[in-house]
Amino acid sequence: ATPTGEQATTTPVAERFLLTSKTPYQPQQDWHSYSAAPAGFTAVGLQHVARHGSRFLSSKGDDILMLELLALAAAEQGLTARGEQLAELVQRLHQAHQPDKYGEISALGVQEQQQMAQRLLARLPGLFEQAIAQQLRIEVLHSGRERADQSGDAFVAGLTAELPALVPLLDAARADEATLYFYKAEGSEDFERYRESDPRLMRVMKQLEADPARQDAALAMLSRLFSPAFLSRLQQGEIELTLPDDDDAIRNPLDAANVLFSLYSIASNLTLEGPFDFADILLDEHLLPLAELDDADSFYGRGPAFAGDDITYRLAGRLVADMLDKAEQPNGYVASIRFTHAQVLMPLAAFLGIAGASEPLPENVLYRYQNSPWRSGRVAPMSANVQWEVYRNAEGLTLIRMLHHEQETAFAAHCQPVAGSRYFYSSSELRRCLLF
Numbered sequence: 001a002t003p004t005g006e007q008a009t010t011t012p013v014a015e016r017f018l019l020t021s022k023t024p025y026q027p028q029q030d031w032h033s034y035s036a037a038p039a040g041f042t043a044v045g046l047q048h049v050a051r052h053g054s055r056f057l058s059s060k061g062d063d064i065l066m067l068e069l070l071a072l073a074a075a076e077q078g079l080t081a082r083g084e085q086l087a088e089l090v091q092r093l094h095q096a097h098q099p100d101k102y103g104e105i106s107a108l109g110v111q112e113q114q115q116m117a118q119r120l121l122a123r124l125p126g127l128f129e130q131a132i133a134q135q136l137r138i139e140v141l142h143s144g145r146e147r148a149d150q151s152g153d154a155f156v157a158g159l160t161a162e163l164p165a166l167v168p169l170l171d172a173a174r175a176d177e178a179t180l181y182f183y184k185a186e187g188s189e190d191f192e193r194y195r196e197s198d199p200r201l202m203r204v205m206k207q208l209e210a211d212p213a214r215q216d217a218a219l220a221m222l223s224r225l226f227s228p229a230f231l232s233r234l235q236q237g238e239i240e241l242t243l244p245d246d247d248d249a250i251r252n253p254l255d256a257a258n259v260l261f262s263l264y265s266i267a268s269n270l271t272l273e274g275p276f277d278f279a280d281i282l283l284d285e286h287l288l289p290l291a292e293l294d295d296a297d298s299f300y301g302r303g304p305a306f307a308g309d310d311i312t313y314r315l316a317g318r319l320v321a322d323m324l325d326k327a328e329q330p331n332g333y334v335a336s337i338r339f340t341h342a343q344v345l346m347p348l349a350a351f352l353g354i355a356g357a358s359e360p361l362p363e364n365v366l367y368r369y370q371n372s373p374w375r376s377g378r379v380a381p382m383s384a385n386v387q388w389e390v391y392r393n394a395e396g397l398t399l400i401r402m403l404h405h406e407q408e409t410a411f412a413a414h415c416q417p418v419a420g421s422r423y424f425y426s427s428s429e430l431r432r433c434l435l436f
């Protein structure tokens with residue numbers, strides 16, 4: 001997959017971010033190729049925010065529902081040989097989550113975070129040596145949820161394995177819901193209302209689910225696994241599988257296909273616990289319409305969404321203000337490192353105006369892969385991150401260079417970099433162009 005854009009026709013389907021928001025992390029640029037800071041400026045700080053690393057299923061559910069559907073089919077001799085292969089695979093995937101790995105980061109997730117920390121030290125060695133010499137501290141913040149806290153631990157382990165002298169400089173990790181869980185914290189009532197009942201959102205999601213091509217892909221996917229007799233029972237609404245404390249359910253072929261898509265995509269995060277290989281079971285051409293639906297759900301639910309309305313990303317302004325304040329007033333800290341969720345990294349990228357992550361759609365244009373560059377696999381893969389390197393000169397001017405998944409990235413077009421540079425912005429310009 002190309003970090004900047006996607007050749008719609010030449011990129012193999014498998015590279016079209018089929019794993020959507022479950023895409024494991026890859027750094028998008030080698031730091032050796034980063035542009036040099038303007039003359040007279042040295043790195044003095046880092047403001048970092050990352051999604052947690054690759055993980056297990058966020059909660060029990062999709063595994064249980066699929067096991068129940070497969071058992072129901074098996075009891076009616078309604079499984080094909082491939083369906084029996086799937087049943088064995090899903091059983092192993094379920095077992096890998098026991099006794100309670102739901103919501104935790106996986107071994108791959110630990111690796112992603114540790115290696116990101118090691119690349120940070122490799123690209124800014126002077127910054128951390130200076131911090132040790134001047135006893136500057138590192139603030140560690142997370143959303144309050146386990147996988148975010150675990151990711152902070154992995155990142156910190158990556159730092160201290162290389163530089164043990166950092167250990168006494170690290171604050172104890174603490175939750176900061178206002179900036180790292182804002183979509184659920186107080187003040188998020190308008191956003192909650194949008195998610196639950198906005199008529200535009202309800203309309204577009206209903207349209208996308210009803211799309212005949214998507215319905216056909218779901219049926220084609222399932223017809224490789226279940227007998228025609230069982231599938232028609234599912235189509236007639238004779239099968240209803242629900243969960244006690246979760247609104248996920250299987251009532252029709254699209255529900256079943258979406259549950260299968262969720263298991264297929266999370267398997268990519270569990271390669272070190274697995275392997276859980278869906279290659280013989282699912283075809284990319286059936287997965288693509290489901291990935292598009294999942295991306296649409298994220299685009300409208302926590303991405304740029306509808307042109308002229310910032311309801312889905314307005315609250316990210318709290319985090320941007322926190323990052324900017326701490327970049328300008330370090331108060332004895334060299335870095336703030338933050339660990340959160342896709343529900344923060346998606347709106348943050350929209351708020352910052354990052355190209356490919358911030359283009360909304362007019363209400364009368366439905367999200368499709370053909371008419372939007374937005375892909376959750378590109379905007380918020382696992383371990384997605386925004387890093388602001390803070391530079392200062394002898395006059396005390398503060399510049400910020402942004403990295404998005406470790407790629408040099410411009411802020412919104414209406415933010416002006418300093419003369420003669422593409423990626424370095426004064427903090428006062430960013431305050432003007434982002435927060436006013």
Ligand SMILES: O=P(O)(O)O[C@H]1[C@H](OP(=O)(O)O)[C@@H](OP(=O)(O)O)[C@H](O)[C@@H](O)[C@H]1OP(=O)(O)O
Pocket residue numbers: 021022051052057058059262340341342343
């Ligand atoms: O895909 P599921 O249903 O697990 O959705 C998760 C979110 O995962 P994502 O869809 O973003 O890949 C999860 O975000 P994460 O960054 O923590 O992985 C979120 O915390 C969780 O609540 C689910 O989101 P939802 O919107 O509540 O379904």
